Amino acid sequence: MFGGAQPILVLSQNTKRESGRKVQLENINAGKAIADVIRTCLGPQAMLKMLMDPMGGIVMTNDGNAILREITVQHPAAKSMIEIARTQDEEVGDGTTSVIVLAGEMLAVAEPFLAQQWHPTQIIRAYREALEDIIKLLQNDLSVPIDRSDKKKMAEVVKACVGTKFIGRWSELAVKIALDAVETVTLSEHGRTEVDIKRYAKVEKIPGGSIDESYVLRGIMVNKDVTHPKMRRYIKNPRIVLLDCPLEYKKGESQTNVEIVGEQDFTRMLQIEEEHVEKICADIIAIKPDVVFTEKGVSDLAQHFLLKAGITAIRRLRKTDNLRIARACGATIVNRTEELTEKDVGTGAGLFEIKKIGDEYFTFITECKDPKACTILLRGASKDILSETERNLQDALHVARNLVLEPRLVPGGGAIEMALSQALTKKQVKGPYSAVAQALEIIPRTLAQNCGANTIRTLTALRAKHASHSGDAGVCTWGIDGESGEIVDMHVRGVWEPLSVKMQVYKTAVETAILLLRIDDIVSGSKKKGEQGIPTPSQAAAGME
Structure with missing residues (x-):
């Protein structure tokens, strides 16, 4: 009996391995599918995608991250591919298309090894080693420093x-x-x-x-107008005060009961409100500002007091705009008017004016002495x-x-990818390590494809250029001109890219490929009724009996 049970165990292990392989191939296909959508958006001859969002709005763009944000996918591996474009965008802000194309290709080159029964961990080890070599090469031989003042x-x-x-x-x-x-x-x-x-x-x-x-x-521009039409709209060298408290009477919270017996009580209530507003305005007027910005409201009475003192008020400013104004004109944002002092006043702006552009009014604070914030x-x-x-x-x-x-640069136009590919090939390590070198060529290949050049001929010529380049003379800067598809020297063309963007692209692409190859099963967390775990009502009743 015991002897008969053993073969079943072996069979189940084989089945497990097969299902793991199936999941890995599914993940690879999902990654390739996402990369194929984005591939035409690389390079100067990139095509645009037109996307409809659920609200019926239209987005037209060739920015990898913007496209993937709007796409809805079901496959979990495809979702993690979309996530990497977002990471790339948040981290360095560029290279979102490249990272997707490269990650898709890194997965695609792993497929033959899985078919040859290689274990995923062997492939992963080779990928890790290749990534370490890429980072070393980029930091030392293949990047050039740049002078920030140039x-x-x-x-x-x-x-x-x-x-x-x-x-x-x-x-x-x-x-x-x-x-x-x-x-x-x-x-x-x-x-x-x-x-x-x-x-x-x-x-x-x-x-x-x-x-x-x-x-x-x-300086700063905000989409606001003055609160009162008679307030000044053009002030030279304004003294600016920034508040984030309301210039109005604080109403009682909910469940506030006030008992009014006679007419004099009501008059007294209004009087208290007026006194409160007058006190707030007196605090502001005491330090003689020209303009007051507040993040909260300004009551009519406060407008009246400020107008009499010749002060312009602007209300309901966004917190972010207030922070920018504070940095541009050197003011401090104050929470309570009693705490206002001379050093809180911003005097760094040269001009406050309100202009009408189209249908709307905009407030401009310009000619700042040393603004550390700006508006585009x-x-x-x-x-x-x-x-x-x-x-x-x-x-x-x-x-x-x-x-x-x-401040370090690498050549653009697929030149750095080809240089890295050649450097990795020189190590002559067989297996998945050399596949990474092959995967890097997808960037120049896609650039050539997108501008309609003969891909095979162009890539062969580019490979030959890089192979004949001697390693002592620094980085080989020959790449593909994205406009015409010809091979040109990027140094002469002046096409360079920041090192940090490229480093992030390679790290993210390889790490994602590793992550997706590690997965050998996809299990759904939600169970339908009647499956293990949640008994149907009839089962529950039977159990109770």
Whole structure:
């Protein structure tokens, strides 16, 4: 009896291995499917995707992250592929398309090894080793340092990033905007450089006009008008006070009961309210500001007192806008009017004015002495164009920021991928290690495909160029021109990319491939009624008996 039971055990192990392989192949196919959707969005000749969101809105873009955000997928492996584009976007802001294409290819090259009965952990080990070698090569031999003060070189790098996007036609303008904005918000103190573009470089989109009219304001713009029509709308060298408390009487919370016996009680209540508002306004008027911004409301009575004192008030400001104004004009945001002092007043702005653009009124605080915050004013024909321009500009801003934080470059146009591929091949390690080298070639191959060149001929020629390059002369900068599909020297073309973007692409792509190869079973967490765990009512009744 015991002897008969053994073969069943062996059989079940084999079945387990087969099911594991099946799941791995499914994951690989899911990864490849996502990569195929994105592949045409790489390079200067990239196609756009038109997406409809559930609300019926339309998004037109070739930004990998924006596309994947709108796609709904069921397969868990495909979901983790979408997640990596988001990570890439948050971490370095560029390279979202490359990371998906590369991760898909890393998975695809693992497929033959699984078919040859290689164990996933062997493939994973080789991938890890290849990734370590890639990082070493990038940090030492294959990247070149850049001088942050060399504006021309910095502009070249940002231009290479913008060139593949919709905004490419206005690349000069976009590069200037990105570099200006990053330079404005860069804060160096205690030997540390901080560049927070998310919080302090706000993009304001105003439909109308053309993209050429976009510019960086050395100051802040908010979509607000004054609270009272008679308040001043143009003030030179304003004294600015920022509050985040309401300039109105604090109403009682819920369940507040007030007993009014006679008319005098009611009059007294109104009097208390007036006295409270008058006291608040007196605190503000005492330090003689010209403009008061508050995040909360301003009552009519407060407007009256402030208007009499010649103070302009703007209410219901966003917290983020208030922080930006504080940084631009040197004011401190105050929570209680009693605590206002002279040093809380912002005097760093040169001009406060309110302009009407289109149908709306906008408040401008400009000509700041040393603004560490700025607003990027975008104009464009329609909302769709503005949204796409903003996405492209965010990429350009991130690239400029990465250069300030880590000033090292690698050649673009697929040159660095080909150089890495050759360097890994030289090690002559057979198996999945060499497959990583082969997978890296997907970037130049896709660039060639997207501009309609003869892929095989182009790649063979590029491989030959890199193979003949001697290792002593630094990095080989020959790559593929994304416009024409010809092989050109990227150094001459001036197409460079920040090292931090590329490092993140390789790390994320390889780690994702490793993660998905590790999975040998997908188990659903939710059980249907009647399955193990949740008894049907009849089963429950039988159990009770």
